[in-house]
Every structure is written in structure tokens, then in C-alpha cells.
Amino acid sequence: MNEQPAATKHGLAAGLSPTRADWTIDQGWKNYTPQEHATWKTLFERQTALLPQLACREFVEGMRALPLSAEAIPEFAALNEVLKPRTGWQIVAVPGLVPDEVFFDHLANRRFPSGNFIRSADQLDYLQEPDVFHDVFGHVPMLMHPVMADFIQLYGEAGLRAQRIGKLTELARVYWYTVEFGLVKEKVQGEAGVEDALRIYGAGIASSFTESVFSVQSPSPHRIGFDLERVMRTNYRIDDFQECYFVLDSLDDLLALARIDFDPIYERLKSGSNYAPEDVLASDTVFQRGDGSYVRAQALAAA
């Protein structure tokens, strides 16, 4: 997601500026058309069929505990009745991407800004900016989990500081490779007994039909053990599937991560290298070394 605050198709580009300083708007639930509810239904049914096999238990439990259904785009007020008592978070409606400092200020106060609009029916798998399906279906199940609830709040606080001192590029990689595209190790019952599997907890994956399968099952991407400094040196792409996913041993690892003082790390990051998503380092814990087959096929198709 880029840093442009303009929500091109949903009001702001029409020359409107936000009427509230925090950029929130009313969800305007009554304004959704039958077609828009139908788009939600398509997306919802696809993901609820896939995720019990691919997402971590905490995601699936959060999803099931929320008043979500295929029938209609949910009302934020109804979700908040369950979410707020659980972890103190609430969803607020915004028209699309909001400026970084507005975004971080919401997170630091346990308000999750969600786009109120939904993608158009002919762009089910392509998203320029986060819509209500990504924000609600992708993010809110994990906000039901106390560890993620604390982590994202502290990320909001860290974001405000990173922005002041010019370190947002480095910090944003942490959010990207956890909250948006994170995988986590999980014990599952396999044919030969209990084994480790990699499962989705990142919202960018969980809300994507194609990437939810790709992230866990494709031979193409690397899957590498999460290491904070390594992640903060790694660029990411915003226009296609990730070529590298970072894997937590446990969601509880986010607790320690949330309490870290980033300042000494920013200092260390001033020297040494940055990495591309396709790089694998000798120091990496490699769960799977990707064969890059997807990226090569894309390059061929483009040539």
C-alpha cells in the first residue's frame, strides 16, 4: 500500500476532503446495493471454505466468534459489540487509505480503520486499496486474539515515532511481514502423527483467494523463520504474490516483538545490507527454499 491518502474512487478524489480530522466516516450500511452484498457473499464463501485448512486456529476461531455471514456486508456496530468486550478494539469506517499518522493514531487507540466500500465484482482478486472485505474479514478475526490486539496497538505507537524520526520504511516492513503476510508454525495431526505445518495469520493472505493457497502450498516462495532485523532489511512487493514469507514459531512471539525498543535497531540498520524478497541468507532458518517457479512464469508471460 502506498502512502497516497487519496481514495480514488470513493469520494476523496472527487475533491472532497475529510470532514472529520480523524478521517472517519459513517459506514453507511444502508447504502450498500444488493450487488455489493453479493460481492461480499462470493468472497466470504470462497474464504470460509479454504481457511479452516490453511489459516491458524486463532484466525479460524476469531472468524467464527464474530457475527459474520455470507448474506450481507457486516455492520461495524454489530462486530464491535463482540470485538470491543473481547480485546478493547473497535472498527471505524474510513473512505480508503488514510495518511500514515492518522492510521497510526487509530491503531495506537485500538481503533481499526476499515474501508467502508467493497471492490467491484469484476475485480475480485485485484485491490488497489484496502476495502471492507480485506479490512474486516482479513484483519478483524486476529484482532479478537489478545496477543495480536496488543501487537497492533503498540505498532501504532511505534509508527507515530518512526514517522517523526524518518524510519517508517523500516518499521512498515515489520507490519507487512507479520500483520499482512505472516505465517505461523502450528502443530497439526498428520498421517504419521503430530507434525508442524505452516499456517496463515496475515490479513493480506487471508483475504485473498489465490494467495491463501499460494502462500502455504506453492513451491515458488521462500518460507523463512522470522528474525526482526532480517525482516526490517527486506523489501517487499505490493503488486503480486510475495516471494518470501516469514514464519513465526508461535503467535506469542509477537508479544516480545511488541515490547521492543526499535531505536537501537534503527541505529544498526544504518549499516549493512538490505535484501530483496528473493534473497536467502546463510543465517536464515529456511523452512522451504522457494524454486521461484511462479516469478519465472510471470516474467515469461510478460516477455
Ligand code: HBI
Ligand atoms: N490506511 N485505511 C488504511 N489502511 C491501511 O492499511 C493503511 C492506511 N494508511 C497508511 C498505511 N496503511 C501504511 O502506509 C502504513 O502502515 C505505513
Ligand code: FE
Ligand atoms: Fe491490511
